[in-house]
Amino acid sequence: MTSLWRNREFTLLWTxxxxxxxxxxMASLAIPLLVLAVTGSPVQAGLAGTxxxxxxxxxxxPAGLLVDRVDRRRAMLACDLIRLAAFAGLGVAVLTGRAHLGVIVLVAxxxxxxxxxFGTAEHAALRSIVPAGQLPDAVARNEARSYGVALVGPPAGGLLFGLGAVWPFAGNAVSCLASxxxxxLIRRPLQQPREGAPGGLADGLAFVFGNPFLRAVLVIAAPLNxxxxxxxxxxIVVLQRHGTAPAVIGLAETFIGAGGLLGALAAPLLRRRFPMAVLARAICWAATGLFLVSALLTASVAxxxxIALTLMLAPxxxxxxFGYQAAITPDRLQGRxxxxxxxxxxxxxxxxPLLAGLLVTTWSAAxxxxxxAAAVAASALAATFGRGLRTGDRPITPASAGATPGRSAGPSRPR
Known part of the structure; x- marks a missing residue:
C-alpha cells in the first residue's frame, strides 16, 4: 500500500x-459571542447552540439514507454551496445591523x-478511496486535522470577532469556497456501483444494534459527548460573563485542541499497544476526575x-x-x-448547551x-463492566462482519 499522502483523492478531501x-x-466560537452581544443572555446563546x-x-x-442513494461527491458540493450562501448572508446582516437572533439561528x-x-458523506466515502488496512490511520489523520484546526480556529475567530463581528463569518464563507x-477536483467515484433495491433506515439500525461492539460504544459515547x-x-459562557477578551476565550479552546492533536499524533502507537476496551475505560475514568478539577477553575482559562488532558485519548x-466500522460495513450501508x-x-x-446556560444562570458554573462529571462516571461504569468492547479488538473476518438480524450484511472486501 502506498502512503496516504500519495493518495490523490484522500489528500484532496483532507486538505x-x-x-x-x-x-x-472560527464561526462556532463567533456565533455564541454574537448572540451574547446582540441579546446579552447566556440562555439565548445556549438556545441557539441547542x-x-x-x-x-x-x-x-435522513442524511445517512440520502448518502447511500445519491452521488456522494455531488451531495458534498451542494452542502458547500448552502453553507457558503448562509455565511455570506450572515456577514451582510452583521454589516447592515440586521443580525438579530432569528437570522443567527437560521444560519446556524x-x-x-x-x-x-457533508460529514456523513465524507465518512461513508472513506472506504471507497482508502484501502481497508489504512482506514484506522486515515481516521486518525482526520482526527489530527480536526484537533489541529482547533488550535488555530478559536483564537483566530476570537481575534477576528474582536476586530469586527463580520470577519469570522466572512472567513468561513471563504473556507466553504475552498472546500x-x-x-x-476529486475524480474517483466515492461509492461502489449500486445494485438492487437501496433499502431503508431499518437496515442501518439493524446492522449497528446487531453488532455487540458498536452497541457497547454507543452506550459509553453518548454520556461522554x-x-x-x-x-x-x-x-465559554463563564469566561464571557467575567469580561474575558474574545481572543482569550479562543485560547481556552486552543488548549482543548492541543490535547486532541497530541492524542491524534499518538493514536497509531496507542492503538497498536492497547486494546480498544482499555483505551475506552481509561478515557472515561480520567475524564471523571479531570472534570472535577475543571469545576474548581471555572473563573479562569485554566x-x-x-478537558484537553481528557481528549488526549479520544483520537x-x-x-x-471508525476504522473497524468502515471495514466491516458494506458500502451500500455506510451512510446509514x-x-x-x-x-x-x-x-x-x-x-x-441549553442545560449549561440554565445551570450557569440559576445555579453555578462549578x-x-x-x-x-457524573454523566462521565456513568460511561466509565459501562466501559468497566460491559463486555461488548472486547469484540472490536478481534481480527476482521467474515464472521465478525456478521449479518444483521433477518438480512445478510456480508463480509467487507477491500477494494
Missing amino acids: GQCLSELGTS IAQVTRLVCRL VLDAAGGTL LFSVG FAVTGTIFTI AAVP ACNAAL VVSVIFLVANSASAVA GAIVLF
Missing part, C-alpha cells in the same frame, strides 16, 4: 476539509444541516486544561471505532450506519461541571 473546518471552528444540535440530530438519519440551522450531510473546489459539550460551553478510540452511530452518540449533546 479541503482542513480549510473548511478552520472556517467552521437548536443547531437538534438540527444535526433531526438531519442525521443551515450550517448544521449542511455539515451533517467546494477541492471536492470538485454530552459531558464534553456541556463543559466546554459552560467554560479550566480548559483538564485513538475514534480511530479504532455512520448516521446511526453519530445520532445515538451525540443525541444527549443536543441539550447540553455545579454544572460536576453534573457533567
Whole structure:
C-alpha cells in the first residue's frame, strides 16, 4: 500500500476539509459571542447552540439514507454551496445591523444541516478511496486535522470577532469556497456501483444494534459527548460573563485542541499497544476526575486544561471505532450506519448547551461541571463492566462482519 499522502483523492478531501473546518471552528466560537452581544443572555446563546444540535440530530438519519442513494461527491458540493450562501448572508446582516437572533439561528440551522450531510458523506466515502488496512490511520489523520484546526480556529475567530463581528463569518464563507473546489477536483467515484433495491433506515439500525461492539460504544459515547459539550460551553459562557477578551476565550479552546492533536499524533502507537476496551475505560475514568478539577477553575482559562488532558485519548478510540466500522460495513450501508452511530452518540449533546446556560444562570458554573462529571462516571461504569468492547479488538473476518438480524450484511472486501 502506498502512503496516504500519495493518495490523490484522500489528500484532496483532507486538505479541503482542513480549510473548511478552520472556517467552521472560527464561526462556532463567533456565533455564541454574537448572540451574547446582540441579546446579552447566556440562555439565548445556549438556545441557539441547542437548536443547531437538534438540527444535526433531526438531519442525521435522513442524511445517512440520502448518502447511500445519491452521488456522494455531488451531495458534498451542494452542502458547500448552502453553507457558503448562509455565511455570506450572515456577514451582510452583521454589516447592515440586521443580525438579530432569528437570522443567527437560521444560519446556524443551515450550517448544521449542511455539515451533517457533508460529514456523513465524507465518512461513508472513506472506504471507497482508502484501502481497508489504512482506514484506522486515515481516521486518525482526520482526527489530527480536526484537533489541529482547533488550535488555530478559536483564537483566530476570537481575534477576528474582536476586530469586527463580520470577519469570522466572512472567513468561513471563504473556507466553504475552498472546500467546494477541492471536492470538485476529486475524480474517483466515492461509492461502489449500486445494485438492487437501496433499502431503508431499518437496515442501518439493524446492522449497528446487531453488532455487540458498536452497541457497547454507543452506550459509553453518548454520556461522554454530552459531558464534553456541556463543559466546554459552560467554560465559554463563564469566561464571557467575567469580561474575558474574545481572543482569550479562543485560547481556552486552543488548549482543548492541543490535547486532541497530541492524542491524534499518538493514536497509531496507542492503538497498536492497547486494546480498544482499555483505551475506552481509561478515557472515561480520567475524564471523571479531570472534570472535577475543571469545576474548581471555572473563573479562569485554566479550566480548559483538564478537558484537553481528557481528549488526549479520544483520537485513538475514534480511530479504532471508525476504522473497524468502515471495514466491516458494506458500502451500500455506510451512510446509514455512520448516521446511526453519530445520532445515538451525540443525541444527549443536543441539550447540553441549553442545560449549561440554565445551570450557569440559576445555579453555578462549578455545579454544572460536576453534573457533567457524573454523566462521565456513568460511561466509565459501562466501559468497566460491559463486555461488548472486547469484540472490536478481534481480527476482521467474515464472521465478525456478521449479518444483521433477518438480512445478510456480508463480509467487507477491500477494494
